[in-house]
Amino acid sequence: MGLSHLISIVGAGPGDPELMTVKAMNRLKNSQVVLYDALIGEELLNIAPPDAVKMYFGKLHNDGQDPQKRQDDIHNQFLYWAQQNKQIVRLKSGDPMVYSRGAEEISFCRKHQLNFEVIPGITAAMAGASLFTTPLTRRGKNSMVLFYTGRKNNCGYPQVESVVNVIQTGSPVIIYMGLCHLVDLAECLLSYGIEQTVKVQIMCRISQPGQIKYQTTLGEVDEFLQKNIPETPSLIMIGKNIESL
Numbered sequence: 001m002g003l004s005h006l007i008s009i010v011g012a013g014p015g016d017p018e019l020m021t022v023k024a025m026n027r028l029k030n031s032q033v034v035l036y037d038a039l040i041g042e043e044l045l046n047i048a049p050p051d052a053v054k055m056y057f058g059k060l061h062n063d064g065q066d067p068q069k070r071q072d073d074i075h076n077q078f079l080y081w082a083q084q085n086k087q088i089v090r091l092k093s094g095d096p097m098v099y100s101r102g103a104e105e106i107s108f109c110r111k112h113q114l115n116f117e118v119i120p121g122i123t124a125a126m127a128g129a130s131l132f133t134t135p136l137t138r139r140g141k142n143s144m145v146l147f148y149t150g151r152k153n154n155c156g157y158p159q160v161e162s163v164v165n166v167i168q169t170g171s172p173v174i175i176y177m178g179l180c181h182l183v184d185l186a187e188c189l190l191s192y193g194i195e196q197t198v199k200v201q202i203m204c205r206i207s208q209p210g211q212i213k214y215q216t217t218l219g220e221v222d223e224f225l226q227k228n229i230p231e232t233p234s235l236i237m238i239g240k241n242i243e244s245l
Contacts, residue, residue, distance in 0.1 A: 005082040007114055009105055011095040011121015016207035017044050019127065024119045031089040033081045035074060037100075039093040039233055041208070048089070053081075071101060075108045082114050093233075095123040099149060099176050123147075124235045125174040128203040132213045133245045134237065141241040142171045150178020150185055150236065157188055164192045172239030179234050186221040189238075194218060201237040201244075202230045213244070 008027040013019040020028075028034070028047045036045065038058025045054055057074050059065055074090070081088050096102030096118055109116040125147060129136045136145040146166045150157075157163070163173050167189070178185060179202070190196060196219025205211045210231070216224040218238065 004085040007088045007116040009090045009096045010119045012091050012093050013122040014124050014127040014207040019122050027089050032086040033088045034091055036091040095121040098123040124206050128206045128235050144171045146173045148173050148175055150175040150181050167194055170240045172237050172242050175236035178236050183222045186218050198240050199242050202234055204231045204234045
């Protein structure tokens with residue numbers, strides 16, 4: 001297969017087109033095919049040329065899709081459009097290397113000798129910390145930060161002991177995809193001895209119209225969510241020292 005095609009695995013950032021990198025913007029402006037995920041808004045898609053082929057491959061919580069079939073379909077599109085020598089943009093929200101199956105797509109491209117590149121994007125944790133002025137690290141208070149998925153498996157929350165250890169140091173844990181399990185996760189952390197007064201921030205629609213931040217504590221999560229319905233997409237920050245400046 002010739003190398004006149006290019007598959008650009010692009011991080012679109014948290015939603016605001018102005019937060020995309022210049023390189024990501026240029027690839028999208030010159031794209032011929034765009035394979036895009038959920039959470040990619042029309043404003044981003046309209047950056048691509050009007051005649052570009054735009055195909056949705058999004059996945060939402062409890063949408064009934066088979067995630068492996070969806071990923072296989074994306075890989076098949078890589079092969080098909082590469083054979084047509086097209087400029088392909090695989091457009092992902094956030095960053096391709098943070099909870100987005102970027103590794104699988106890279107491995108597929110290498111296996112099939114496809115010409116590809118990866119363009120970083122601002123992941124939601126970084127964007128939320130800056131836009132809501134809540135530092136992830138801070139001299140004398142937070143020496144590290146942990147990114148964690150709030151999804152359970154058959155054995156509960158994977159590596160939850162590591163989450164507990166980080167919170168106990170005073171540093172924050174950032175929970176992706178965790179809103180629907182937040183009450184259960186809070187109860188789990190409390191059962192490990194985490195104090196009820198530990199702070200919880202819920203950042204919603206980061207960088208998008210209507211972005212909002214809620215704050216509660218680990219011991220009051222259940223009561224809070226009975227009174228409030230945070231919008232998705234959302235990100236959760238848990239820590240003793242988290243503080244908006």
